[in-house]
Amino acid sequence: MARQLILDLHVRPARGREAFFVAPANAIAVAQVEDWRGWPGGKLLLIGPEGAGKTHLVHVWAELTGAPVVQAADLAQADLPALAAAGAVAIEDADRIGGDGPAETALFHLHNLLAAGGGALLLTARGAARDWALALPDLASRMQAAATAQLNPPDDALLAAVLVKLFADRQLAVTPQLIGYLVGRMERSFAAAAETVAAIDREALATGHRPGIRLARTVLDKTASLAR
Structure with a gap:
């Protein structure tokens, strides 16, 4: 499938108390x-x-x-x-x-x-x-x-919640399976979570595919190759 033009759409982060996930970290x-x-x-x-x-x-x-x-x-x-x-x-x-x-x-x-x-x-x-x-x-x-x-580095629960929020800020609906896949494989930091979600969003827009495990695997493989 041809890669599509990526539009730099404004992301609106949710910043209310109800959107702040409280975890042991x-x-x-x-x-x-x-x-x-x-x-x-x-x-x-x-x-x-x-x-x-x-x-x-x-x-x-x-x-x-x-x-x-x-x-x-x-x-x-x-x-x-x-x-x-x-x-x-x-x-x-x-x-x-x-x-x-x-x-x-x-x-x-x-x-x-x-x-x-x-x-x-x-x-x-x-x-x-x-x-x-x-x-x-x-x-x-x-x-x-x-x-x-x-504010300490994230545990699994907090990292998962942060990923869900970052996808929601971009108006992307994702499955629990995708969140679990990312939590088990990505760098365990808030900055990496933001970068990973942004990269998945870009890849989804460019390919026309919905965010899923296959697309996430592609993004993580690209990130790993760039880090070598």
Whole structure:
């Protein structure tokens, strides 16, 4: 069958609480985020690898609190008093601003404004605050003193749920057999799950075949050959 033109269609991820699957690998972190009124010092660092669900959980928390969600790199241009006035703020990718003077300074001031007003601050990162290479000692000390919630690598149940959600985000209906096949053979990481689903979607569009085990085998074989 001739390969078809692939259209780059927009994927709409579901980010509500009902779409967030709780498993042993993330249950403690979910409980910590939802217990936001009890955070020591009013702040929490949510740490985990790419694709671990940090952004999804941040949006769950934002729905609970009414918090705006801001990329750390955009803080230098943000209206900090207006953000702090919301009473709760979520900052994504805080570990990416180390050495960015204006962004570090803005995060430091926002932290202090929220602390002074009894507000809450949720920050996401890929690793611990000690590894963020922050140049401001006062900011580094405050981040390192914050409570931490860790999103761990997925177990079978969580990886399966993530795959189902990723396919659903692309409006693709798949069978339990396909999910079981992928869980038993793909790299066990959230990033690999996202890449695998995207590759299966592309292959399905290009060949005109529905996603199934045969198509998934082709995609995984291609991925393995490229990795050699």
